[in-house]
Amino acid sequence: MPPQKQKKAADGPVAPIFAARRTQEIRQDGGRTPPEDGGEDSAGIATLIPASKQDIAALFQKITEVQEILAGEIVRGSQVVKAEIQALGSRTSDLEARVEEVVQQANTSADVVNQLQDRVEGLEKAMEDASNRSRRNNLRIRGLSEEVSQAALEATVVGLFQRLLPDLPAESFLMDRVHRALRARGPPNSQPRDIILRLHYYKTKEKILRANRERCLHYEDVELQLFQDLAPITLARRRDWKPVTALLRAQGLKYTWGFPFRLIVTKDSRTFSCTNVSALPAFMDRLGLQMPDGVRSTLPPQIQRLPAEWQEVAD
Structure with missing residues (x-):
């Protein structure tokens, strides 16, 4: 009697992963075990039990559950990150607003200080002139x-x-x-x-x-x-301008000191005068001379305003 052919599974070919899963489940249930010669039967064909539709459905169900869990975690994580970004943006906006207020206050203070400095300079010049006038004799x-x-x-x-x-x-x-x-x-x-x-x-x-x-x-x-x-402050200013007067003497130019403090130079029948260090470069240029080194100003520098280095953007 001819050997009976094996009946193929009605479900068609099965992926090895499903077959392996089925085989593992059978082993765990105490069912048939693969042969001891490496998992092949006497005919040399691996003993693989096809997965059923219930197994595949259960696997897809678990995959779906994992997907839902991952999707939920991603949504919750993105919500947390979004909330933190919004909180950080709010804090950054508050900090920028605070910095803008600080910059405005600093610029206002700089303007006030510069104005007071100009007034103090004017008062010092007035006191210097009054002191020199009291010493005229x-x-x-x-x-x-x-x-x-x-x-x-x-x-x-x-x-x-x-x-x-x-x-x-x-x-x-x-x-x-x-x-x-x-x-x-x-x-x-x-x-x-x-x-x-x-x-x-x-x-x-x-x-x-x-x-x-x-x-x-x-x-x-x-x-x-x-x-x-002369008043001590006048003598100090003249010492600070010593490089200028030395250059004028070297060039053979006649000069004199005026009151309030100013340097008066005569060149080519024309008179030039300078009252402070900030105007000294232009003064030397009119005389056709180079600005000498070592001239020191007795006045403090002006306080610079702070620029605003950001712009507000729409949300």
Whole structure:
């Protein structure tokens, strides 16, 4: 009797994954087990039990459940991320608004400080001018020995001035006061303190200064220096402009100091003046000279405004 052919599964070919799953389930249930020679029967064909429709349906059901779980987790995760992004955007918007307020307040403060600085500068100039005006009749003598006592100062100074202006009567040299600079006397070999005096007549003071430009004062073979007495702030400003005046002298240009503080230069029968360091480059350019190095401003710099570096966008 011819061997009976095996009946094919009605469900058609089955993927190995389903067959393997079915085989594993049979083993777990204590059913038939594959042969010990590597899982093949005597005919050399692997023992694979096809999965049923119920198995496939159950597998697809579990896949669907996993998909639903993953979709739910993705939705919940995206909602959490969206909420955090919205919260971060809200905080960022609040911070930008705060920063904008801070920038506005800083710019307002900078404007106020700059205005106050300009006012303080104006007040300082007014005080400087008032101080220099109160010293208009004052002269300062440098180099007179400390051996000259306070009691002999007036007579000694009048004698020096009479050598410069012998034609003036003694009454013209009337002095309101004369004294040494108000500081402690230095060591024996140090520079003697300056003599500060106030002449009663302004015209006499001017004549003494003009005569001193042509003829120097001497006391016991020591050459003395004669200056107009000025406010300390004026002297400090003139020291700061020393590179400029040195350049002018090197170029043979005549200059003088004006009041309130300004530098006046004469070139080619024309007069040029400058009052502050910020205008000095243009002043030197008009004179046809290069800006010297080492010029320092006694004024603090202006406070710069802060720019707004962001823009608001629509949601």
